[in-house]
Amino acid sequence: MTKGTVSGVISNMVTLKVDGPVMQGEICYIETGGDRLMSEVIKVIGEDTYVQVFESTRGLKVGATAEFTGHMLEVQLAPGMLSKNFDGLQNDLDKMEGVFLKRGQYTDPLDRERLWDFEPLVKVGDEVVASDWLGKVEENHQPLKIMAPFQMEGTAKVKKIVQKGQYKVDDVIAVLEGADGKDIEVTMVQHWPVKFAMTNYKSKPRPFKLLETGVRTIDTFNPIVEGGTGFIPGPFGTGKTVLQHAISKQAEADIVIIAACGERANEVVEIFTEFPELVDPHTGRKLMERTIIIANTSNMPVAAREASVYTAMTMAEYYRSMGLRVLLMADSTSRWAQALREMSNRMEELPGPDAFPMDLSALISNFYGRAGYVYLNNGEVGSITFIGTVSPAGGNLKEPVTESTKKVARCFYGLEQERADKKRYPAVNPIDSYSKYLEYPEFAEYIKGVINDEWIPKVLALKTRMQRGKEIAEQINILGDDGVPVDYHITFWKSEVIDFVVLQQDAFDEVDAVTSLERQEEILNLVTEICNHEFEFDNFLDVVDYFKKMINLCKQMNYSIYKSEQYYDYVKQIKAMLK
């Protein structure tokens, strides 16, 4: 293997003189004071190889030696990753010693000794290609597949497959005869370089299947679909993280991967603390069982922050190739972009807008492009739904990260300072936010099947009413309450009903936090009925009184357990008010 010696240090960028070939993106380890610092090649100029070190370089001296590994940054994929907490480089955080993270401490992401109940899915003589399912094991009630090596070329023949029984991840469970006639020993462990997308599927159609999140402003107003992409930009304090946590708790997915990328450590601790207690509303099992956390919090080394989103995406692709529905959340993609900026700055590259690297837009679109709904080679389906948050500087959406993301993500949930200030949570702006999937005929067809064909027109009608309500509010502000016809007040208050009853939702209330699709349909119908009702009032004060009472009843209904006596009682009172 190639070796190198340190010839310069500027923060976490180190220059090496090397004695052999090196590869762009290759991983090497630099020895200093007994620590081995993991680094990645980012640039080669003549004699100098520039690497970014994933750790602090304190005390590093010229002349320190480095050893190259011959491979790029890659992850190990195997059963045993669910409910684990990894750092951005896939080190198992729970295996680390001590309270503080120690420099140069790398831990095994997998449990080598654990036994898995393996069941073969192929027999000797079968022909397989890369990623084909050879067998299955179960982890936390999820059916995981053991696949033919992802990197394998051409068609191979199964020469040997072990019988049903208990095996460790490193045991050889199959021997394949490769296209070149050589034997390939297959274990349960796969390796994959994180910066490359896995394309081991047959086709990637337009996604169409609603992904239920239990959050009304998403499901009803701007739905996201399995295999879809969305992003949540918002100034600080508008509830990005609360919304993201709500989605990851409630979404109907088999696997949830949360990449805490350059965000607060206490937010990750919240997940560590709550998820093992919380119950998945769809399966009744503990949320932690289906969750993987990639924690690279803001105080952890910057270079590893960039790696963390790729690590998370690669894991998601691994589960997708088993035919599972994966939800990937990244909080926040802006921190990832900032990590890129810090490095680009140190490399003295010519800066793009706001000093971000020029290829930021391309990197973001490639990354979002890795999500999707796919048909696997065996006809099964799998999906990665990706939702990223964006933290725009100064809350201004005209900045490079937001703009680049807007070009690729199909759902936009814009959080708004004004709504947050008024405590109208979730603070998703009902007018500027959108879901492109509402326009997909494939989606309309699907919704027709699971709900009915009136759903989308009703939703669109409410959206129009929200827009109208906003226009009227502005007019009332200018002309005064008495300066506009009473009808205007009625239209305005109808939009307030939509806002308070459908859009606003209390994420900290046990009942209101999650609304089933069935219940959302009832709310939608009820609110549509209120909005379509012709009201007669003499003056605007009566309008205000009436609708405040109405909103209060609807909110009490939202706080009541679905289909409880109390719930029906409030529905009855609301209907009575309409008479």
Next chain:
Amino acid sequence: MATAFQKIYTKMSQITKATCSLKATGVGYDELATVDGKLAQVVKIVGDNVTLQVFEGTGGIPTNAEVVFLGKAPSLKVSDQLAGRFFNAYGHPIDGGPEIEGKEVEIGGPSVNPVRRKQPSELIATGIAGIDLNNTLVSGQKIPFFADPDQPFNEVMALVAMRAKADKIILGGMGMTNDDYYFFRNTFSNAGAMDRIVSFMNTTEDPAVERLLVPDMALTAAEYFAVEKHEKVLVLLTDLTSYADSLSIVSNRMDQIPSKDSMPGSLYSDLAKIYEKAVQFPEEAGGGSITIIAVTTLSGGDITHAVPDNTGYITEGQLFLRRDSDIGKVIVDPFRSLSRLKQLVAGKKTRKDHSQVMNAAIRLYSDAANAKTKLENGFDLTDYDNRCLDFAKEYADKLLAIDVNLDTTEMLDVTWGLFRKYFKLEEVNIKKEFTDIYWN
């Protein structure tokens, strides 16, 4: 300062305003050195060319200055002797007392493994309703005051520090005026709290770049008390905008490309490294905690500037002060202030109706703000508008003002009293289970 076997360099190859370079070998990154007796730190090594950042500035450094490398990163001696003492940015006493004896620890040490943290869950009571009721603080939290330079943030912070039941209070002053330094000193000594205080001071009279060491010094001391002594430590950092200004000076002199507002592109990571030292340790690790209350001064209330903006994304909320013209007092602004961790204690460590009462009161206060706008634009007010305005005035006076000192249950009772006085049941929009109990 050099010992017999240390190599002394005497040939500078470059001197700029803040840095100097020379040829040297065997030098470690981040290592300290003295240049003509002045403290400096290695910031760049290219081959045998080493660049040093001189904390006090390079004025007076000759090309043949003596350079000695100290073989260690900046460090602080920690022991119980720290208590009650005042230090400069290098950790040397400035109160005339003796040097500290203790274990030498490198500052800016590693971060806590996130899986070894505990979720913060202990309420920090301050008696100020604008904080306890609307923006409850929790141990292990990090939260700044966003304030204009003329606002009494240091006074409020001192008040919070004195009332909060912390075992140790560590004050890190960056670019603090001498007057404010004495204000803190007097407040602490008048309260008889000196034995609980440790201070690291960089005043406006000291070199600006030195203050880059202050937060790490303060937090190294805090970690000593929280980790080794299992204490509840409160760290006060004022003001981090001065700290960021120093960062931009250094990055500018190192020829780095500035990003927004001339701040270095790494501002977010630099600030996060400080704030993320806030932590609640689990019982197994002694149960100590570090809570950080900081100050970020704004220019003209602009929170979109890079410093408050990046801070807002890092900290768990922020507190705004505002002068309320209706009552002529300084209040904690209920609209813009936010404590993100409040739901960890609100209704759990406090009475169950806490969250709903808080939200309802703020919503009604916001209705009052709308009514005020209407009034200013010359429109007639409705009966509801008038009631909101009266409510807002009394609410600000009895609860939001910083001179309030109540416990949280009293705060809730006072708020219910105001609800009943000014509103109808359906106007407050609170869950029936609470109105059944408290609406009488």
